[in-house]
Amino acid sequence: MAGFKMHIPFPPAGDQPKAIEKLTKGVKDGLRYQTLVGVTGSGKTYTAANVINNIQKPTLVMAHNKTLAAQLAQEYREFFPENAVHYFVSYYDYYQPEAYIAHSDTFIEKEAQINAEIDRLRHAATQALLTRKDVIIVASVSAIYGLGSPENYEKVHVKLEVGAKENRAALIRKLIHIYFERTTADLEPGKIRAVGNALELMPVNERAIYRIAFDEESITHIECLDPVSRALTGTPDNLFIFPAKHFVSSDEDRERAMEDIRAELDERLARFKREEKLLEGERIKRRTLHDLSLIREIGYTNGIENYSRHFDGRAPGEAPHTLLSYFPHNKDGSADFLTIIDESHVTVSQIGGMYAGDKSRKDMLIEHGFRLPSALDNRPLKFEEFEKKIGQVIFTTATPGNYEKEHSVAPIGQFVEQIIRPTGLIDPELVVRPIAEGAGVTDDVNVDASYKGQVADFINEAEIVIARGGRALATTLTKQMAEDLSTFLKERGIKAEYLHSDVKTIDRITILTEFRKGTFDILVGVNLLREGLDLPEVELVGILDADKEGFLRSETSLIQTIGRAARNVLGRVILYADVMTGSMTRAISETNRRRAIQVAYNTEHGITPATIIKEIKDIAASMRSEHDKTVHELLTLDSKLYAEDPKAFLKDKRQQMSEAVEALDFETAAILRDEIYHLEGKEVPAKSPAKKKSSSAPRRRR
Numbered sequence: 001m002a003g004f005k006m007h008i009p010f011p012p013a014g015d016q017p018k019a020i021e022k023l024t025k026g027v028k029d030g031l032r033y034q035t036l037v038g039v040t041g042s043g044k045t046y047t048a049a050n051v052i053n054n055i056q057k058p059t060l061v062m063a064h065n066k067t068l069a070a071q072l073a074q075e076y077r078e079f080f081p082e083n084a085v086h087y088f089v090s091y092y093d094y095y096q097p098e099a100y101i102a103h104s105d106t107f108i109e110k111e112a113q114i115n116a117e118i119d120r121l122r123h124a125a126t127q128a129l130l131t132r133k134d135v136i137i138v139a140s141v142s143a144i145y146g147l148g149s150p151e152n153y154e155k156v157h158v159k160l161e162v163g164a165k166e167n168r169a170a171l172i173r174k175l176i177h178i179y180f181e182r183t184t185a186d187l188e189p190g191k192i193r194a195v196g197n198a199l200e201l202m203p204v205n206e207r208a209i210y211r212i213a214f215d216e217e218s219i220t221h222i223e224c225l226d227p228v229s230r231a232l233t234g235t236p237d238n239l240f241i242f243p244a245k246h247f248v249s250s251d252e253d254r255e256r257a258m259e260d261i262r263a264e265l266d267e268r269l270a271r272f273k274r275e276e277k278l279l280e281g282e283r284i285k286r287r288t289l290h291d292l293s294l295i296r297e298i299g300y301t302n303g304i305e306n307y308s309r310h311f312d313g314r315a316p317g318e319a320p321h322t323l324l325s326y327f328p329h330n331k332d333g334s335a336d337f338l339t340i341i342d343e344s345h346v347t348v349s350q351i352g353g354m355y356a357g358d359k360s361r362k363d364m365l366i367e368h369g370f371r372l373p374s375a376l377d378n379r380p381l382k383f384e385e386f387e388k389k390i391g392q393v394i395f396t397t398a399t400p401g402n403y404e405k406e407h408s409v410a411p412i413g414q415f416v417e418q419i420i421r422p423t424g425l426i427d428p429e430l431v432v433r434p435i436a437e438g439a440g441v442t443d444d445v446n447v448d449a450s451y452k453g454q455v456a457d458f459i460n461e462a463e464i465v466i467a468r469g470g471r472a473l474a475t476t477l478t479k480q481m482a483e484d485l486s487t488f489l490k491e492r493g494i495k496a497e498y499l500h501s502d503v504k505t506i507d508r509i510t511i512l513t514e515f516r517k518g519t520f521d522i523l524v525g526v527n528l529l530r531e532g533l534d535l536p537e538v539e540l541v542g543i544l545d546a547d548k549e550g551f552l553r554s555e556t557s558l559i560q561t562i563g564r565a566a567r568n569v570l571g572r573v574i575l576y577a578d579v580m581t582g583s584m585t586r587a588i589s590e591t592n593r594r595r596a597i598q599v600a601y602n603t604e605h606g607i608t609p610a611t612i613i614k615e616i617k618d619i620a621a622s623m624r625s626e627h628d629k630t631v632h633e634l635l636t637l638d639s640k641l642y643a644e645d646p647k648a649f650l651k652d653k654r655q656q657m658s659e660a661v662e663a664l665d666f667e668t669a670a671i672l673r674d675e676i677y678h679l680e681g682k683e684v685p686a687k688s689p690a691k692k693k694s695s696s697a698p699r700r701r702r
Helices: 016-028 044-055 066-079 116-131 150-155 168-177 251-274 278-298 304-312 344-367 373-377 383-390 402-407 454-467 479-491 505-517 555-565 582-605 626-644 646-662 666-680
Strands: 033-038 059-062 084-088 092-096 099-101 106-108 111-114 135-139 158-161 191-195 198-202 209-215 218-225 232-234 238-241 338-342 393-397 413-418 429-433 471-475 496-499 522-525 538-543 572-576 691-693
Touching: 016 033, 016 044, 016 413, 033 044, 033 402, 044 066, 044 338, 044 393, 059 066, 066 084, 066 135, 066 505, 084 116, 099 344, 116 135, 116 150, 158 168, 158 218, 168 191, 168 198, 168 209, 251 278, 251 304, 251 373, 278 304, 304 373, 338 344, 344 373, 344 383, 344 393, 344 402, 429 582, 454 471, 454 479, 454 538, 454 572, 471 555, 479 496, 479 522, 496 505, 505 522, 538 555, 555 572, 555 582, 626 646, 626 666, 646 666
Parallel strands: 033 393, 033 413, 059 135, 059 338, 084 135, 338 393, 429 572, 471 522, 471 538, 496 522, 538 572
Antiparallel strands: 092 111, 099 106, 111 691, 158 238, 191 198, 198 209, 209 218, 218 232
């Protein structure tokens, strides 16, 4: 397999050449920790991509939320179009972990809605790591959560080869053994379908149908078909089929694991008996025996990951397998890959906080008989375990946290600063204005008596920006404030949307893409508007209630938010505050320091700043199913017609849907139905089998 081959759209400029050289040398010299302190818009991702290209090692890029991870994945795909760049995040659109509330005797059963497309991307990531070296995985904190053993996952794959001895019935049994499901309906990832003397299947890692034809006891040919048009796209000589689930095991491992689980159950029952906890003993006995029965009969049960320690043969307390286990390691067990932690001032602390929360919830379940103690070993990595598994790391941030400051020092690390942007852009102009009507913030910042407060002032400033084709961001303190302000702006006739953590992953990304395209002009958010979002069209950022000292208005948060206006030559930030806090003072001082360095550099080199020009791409496209992509394309094509006469347009669409149903064309009918739902602002019905629940105990028990 060839190594990384980077597409270089432009030569490194500004501080990038120096940073690339220092970081590359640091990796080759064996430095454990390096921090790239780069201002917003200085091209930290481009610098990191050049380092990857120079050292030619598989790379894990970690981000602190799914939206930022999706954006980074798109950028790395542009830099490495010939290599394997994959996206690995939690596949839950909705997740309620099982829990027990002792004071009210309430058991809450696990409830989850799985995004099948993100699950496919997860499988594509792990399979790429096991089959090639030129791999970049962009992941969220999901990378430190338990995942099936890579040895088991790789060991039970099925290899198909033209001319090999195989019959259809035997192959079906093999695929069912690795958790494929048989169907007579449309194929979905992880499903197989018998058609005459052939077998059709859709792997879990790609959008393609493979048709395997047989002649008595051998495979005559393999065809790759487009899943929608069924057009022939290839005739491979061989095919590797990996399991449909990450948690897999051989028959021998399963038998051993079941014996271990039963032994642990006996120990637990004996303890509950000694402590006279009869109810708890009955609970754990009923649940465990139910799970063992399912594992014995079908090899799987909901919540099987809670028994992962037994299937893996790990000792109690030993770290679980995670995505990191799929990366290459040296013979001594040390990591043979590079880790880049993006926006590390947030991501590092997020990684460090995962274990404690998981343990607290499971301790309660174990104490009251809902789980065996081995469930504690299905967990995220502890931070010290994460440190041991990642090897050399590069932190990228504009505002290093204490961890980076303490570790990126000689002799084990270094700081590399990247203040000068390739475009010559300088940090945005800062303006401080009061929140309420009336007095100014300081003696130097006063407004006249006609000043109507922060919201009215922001709207006035935003309308000026919008009139010349720019965009504006507003950051609030709460989700409710973001929604209320978005509604208020719409009532004023301003095209606006809100964005916060309750918005689904793919919807967040779509909103950002539409914002860049100009579908709406103002984006209102809370914390998702801070780190890493690349929005060069933004000319104005309004930080509402900037003096409310705390996490969202700390020095770090303010600097990051200010950075959202740093990709546009007209970038300006208004901080609304009635008092000058310490965080505001430090953030303003640091921004002005950087501006002075940037202006001096531009003056010395005769550089005229220019707004970043970046192609607008739909970074959610790779995460949509074919159905959702078709709906999205229709919405884009039909938006103008709908705007002209919504009532007539919807009537026509409903007629088309009825005609499709009469013709038994249910896929077309479903596409039209979902388009109608989107246009009417209704929630699209969940598609089965998206929802998966654990069994055994009632959902809620009082």
